Amino acid sequence: MRRMMAFASRVMKEILRDPLTIFFGLGFPLVVLLLLSLIQANIPIPMFEIQHLAPGITVFGLAFMTLFSAQMISHDRNSALLTRLYTTPLKAHEFILGYTLPILPIAVAQTVVCYIVSLLLGLKINLSLLWAILMNIIPSVFYIALGLLCGSAMSEKQVGGICGALLTNLSAWLSGIWFDVAMLGKAISSFANALPFIHAVELERAVLIGDMKAALPHLWWVLGYAIVSMAVAVFVFLRQMKRQ
Amino acid sequence: MKNAIEIKKLTKDYKDIRAVDNLDLDIREGELFSLLGVNGAGKTTTIKMLCCITQPTSGDATLEGKSIASNADEVKKIIAVSPQETAVAKNLSVRENLELICGVHGFDKATSQKKAAQAIEKFNLGSVASKKAAKLSGGWQRRLSIAMALITDPSILFLDEPTLGLDVIARSELWDIIRDLKGKMTIILTTHYMEEAEELSDRIGVMKDGHLLAIGTAEELKKKTGEDKFENAFIKIVKGGTK
Numbered sequence: 229m230r231r232m233m234a235f236a237s238r239v240m241k242e243i244l245r246d247p248l249t250i251f252f253g254l255g256f257p258l259v260v261l262l263l264l265s266l267i268q269a270n271i272p273i274p275m276f277e278i279q280h281l282a283p284g285i286t287v288f289g290l291a292f293m294t295l296f297s298a299q300m301i302s303h304d305r306n307s308a309l310l311t312r313l314y315t316t317p318l319k320a321h322e323f324i325l326g327y328t329l330p331i332l333p334i335a336v337a338q339t340v341v342c343y344i345v346s347l348l349l350g351l352k353i354n355l356s357l358l359w360a361i362l363m364n365i366i367p368s369v370f371y372i373a374l375g376l377l378c379g380s381a382m383s384e385k386q387v388g389g390i391c392g393a394l395l396t397n398l399s400a401w402l403s404g405i406w407f408d409v410a411m412l413g414k415a416i417s418s419f420a421n422a423l424p425f426i427h428a429v430e431l432e433r434a435v436l437i438g439d440m441k442a443a444l445p446h447l448w449w450v451l452g453y454a455i456v457s458m459a460v461a462v463f464v465f466l467r468q469m470k471r472q
Numbered sequence: 473m474k475n476a477i478e479i480k481k482l483t484k485d486y487k488d489i490r491a492v493d494n495l496d497l498d499i500r501e502g503e504l505f506s507l508l509g510v511n512g513a514g515k516t517t518t519i520k521m522l523c524c525i526t527q528p529t530s531g532d533a534t535l536e537g538k539s540i541a542s543n544a545d546e547v548k549k550i551i552a553v554s555p556q557e558t559a560v561a562k563n564l565s566v567r568e569n570l571e572l573i574c575g576v577h578g579f580d581k582a583t584s585q586k587k588a589a590q591a592i593e594k595f596n597l598g599s600v601a602s603k604k605a606a607k608l609s610g611g612w613q614r615r616l617s618i619a620m621a622l623i624t625d626p627s628i629l630f631l632d633e634p635t636l637g638l639d640v641i642a643r644s645e646l647w648d649i650i651r652d653l654k655g656k657m658t659i660i661l662t663t664h665y666m667e668e669a670e671e672l673s674d675r676i677g678v679m680k681d682g683h684l685l686a687i688g689t690a691e692e693l694k695k696k697t698g699e700d701k702f703e704n705a706f707i708k709i710v711k712g713g714t715k
Contacts, residue, residue: 234575234584242563245604308559312620315523315553316576317545 231318235326243296243334253296254338257289258345264406265349275406282346283432284405286339286364287425290371291391291399293335297375298387301327305468306384320466327379327465328372335368336361356438363435366447367428370454377461380468403429424453476501476628476658477522481531484517484682491517493682494531499675504650504659506669508706509679515662516556518679519630522660523553535628549577552626556633558613559620562606566597566616569605573620587623595619595649611642618649629653631661635668647672666703678709685709 243249261281268276275281304310313323339361347353378391402409402416403425410417420426427449434443477499484492492514499505507515520526522533524544532539538546553559560569570591574584592601595615600608605616614634621629631650635643650672653659663669669676670690678686678693686693686709690702697712699705 230580231576231578234572237575238561238564238568238572241568242561245563308555308557309561311525311555312553312559313576314525315548315551316573317548317578318576319545 231316232322232325232329235313235318235322236330239300239326240330240334243300243330249292249296253289253292253334254341256292257285257338257342260288261285261342261345261349275408278346278349278351279436280433281405282343282349282351283360283436284403284429285346286342286360287367287403287428287432288396288399288405289338289342290335290364290368290428291396292338293331293368293371294375294378294395295387295391296334297327297331297372298377298379298382298391299384301376301379301465302382302384302387305379314469320469323469324376324462324465328376331372331375332365332368335372336365339364339368354438356436359438360432360436363443363447364432366450366454367424367431370424370428370450370457373454373458373461377457377464380461380465398423399425402426405429424450427453473500473502475499476503477533477535477660479518479522479531479533482518482521482528482533483530484514484521484526485529490682492521492528495682495684497677497684497687499658499660501658502655503674504654504661504672506661506663506673506676507679508663508666508669508676510710512681513679514682515679516632517682519553519632519660519662523551523630524548550627551630552621552624552628553630554618554621554632554634556636558610558617560605560613560616563604565602565604566608567592567601569616569620570623573623577624579624591619591623609642611638611645614638614642614646615649618646622653626657628658628660631659633663634661635663635665643668666706670702678706680710685712 264276264281265278267273343351343357343361374395375391378387382390402420402423409420409426427446431443431446431450434446475498479495479497482492482495483490495518507518509515517526521528522535522540524540524547528541532541535547536550538550540547561572564572567588570588571584574587579587592598597616597619600612605613608616618634635646638646661672673690675687675689676693677684686696688696693709694700694702694705697705697708699708
């Protein structure tokens with residue numbers, strides 16, 4: 229436990245000391261939130277009403293957790309530091325927990341900041357808000373697992389492209405945050421519904437308005453994706469660890 | 473004298489390449505043993521196997537009686553490695569890097585802080601203790617990297633080309649540090665610099681194509697080859713080993 233905590237503390241410090249993390253992790257989702265709220269103030273669109281928009285933005289922001297996690301792992305794989313750490317008593321499960329656990333509080337902090345700004349933009353405060361913050365942990369696990377997977381399997385350059393560009397775009401366009409994916413046609417809509425992004429947003433929206441019945445079907449989707457992606461990520465990480 | 477490392481028929485195959493071939497070697501306790509060889513000789517693979525990073529294809533080695541094949545967790549508790557490239561966490565300060573290594577070895581926070589303070593003093597890192605590792609020069613980073621290897625008081629230390637890429641002054645300073653460690657722990661050094669091996673080593677092993685071609689003190693190897701300069705002795709051993 230002590231060994232894992234020491235490693236996790238290092239991972240967290242290295243992530244938080246990168247100014248790009250602060251900008252993309254916290255700043256970018258907030259900029260999007262403020263811009264869309266500004267549009268809503270001038271041209272009212274139901275999709276951009278704060279109780280509808282805020283949950284989506286909190287989920288969108290989680291895509292950056294994948295990027296942080298994947299960048300850290302792929303960078304470590306290319307550095308001699310990981311070689312050194314492999315010669316210490318740190319065990320495989322401690323590496324995995326050390327890489328994943330520190331990102332969880334960052335994800336929660338990002339969700340909290342998004343909701344605080346949303347409160348200033350008119351979101352009503354109630355107990356459901358607390359549940360919404362807690363529920364966002366499940367999609368966070370999915371995104372962090374994706375980071376572990378990409379970081380274990382890809383080079384730093386590939387991580388930048390796949391996690392930085394592709395994943396954030398998938399999370400943005402196939403999640404129904406700012407438009408109904410049905411507008412993109414049946415095929416893309418079905419594809420989007422097979423992915424977890426749209427379900428993570430709908431789950432968060434339902435929890436925020438206290439509609440747990442509506443949240444449940446989406447919860448299973450997100451939970452399923454989180455469990456499967458974490459299992460695959462652990463397998464790939466262990467394989468690359470052995471190979472390295 | 474007791475052996476710290478006993479290597480028996482150690483072999484490593486990578487697909488169709490045999491990187492290390494039935495290596496037999498004993499290294500004595502407290503000895504500074506240098507492994508020399510041209511690129512691809514099998515030095516780094518040997519070190520990687522002894523450090524439990526790479527599993528041997530066959531054979532085994534014991535470090536203070538602990539097998540790398542069957543008891544890697546125990547081996548990891550008594551060794552430390554300073555890899556070829558500088559192995560530091562770039563966004564952590566010098567002090568934090570030192571505390572990190574103590575932490576991953578299971579030391580509590582107070583002990584880690586105490587050990588870090590001692591290492592900072594011992595390696596004259598005081599002036600850069602709060603600086604991020606990324607901001608240090610190559611020489612300082614290498615010094616930190618070696619301090620990180622030594623902070624847990626290992627019984628066996630692996631130095632993989634510790635002075636590679638350093639300027640003359642930084643290299644001389646590192647030599648002083650290594651000289652100071654001699655006799656206090658068993659050290660296995662790999663290097664491409666002949667004068668480094670000659671200056672620092674108690675014994676030297678010359679590898680080629682995964683085989684150990686010769687072993688002895690620098691003087692013994694010079695005498696064996698009839699050369700005055702150690703570099704010439706090394707070249708003769710390696711060329712003579714070509715079949």
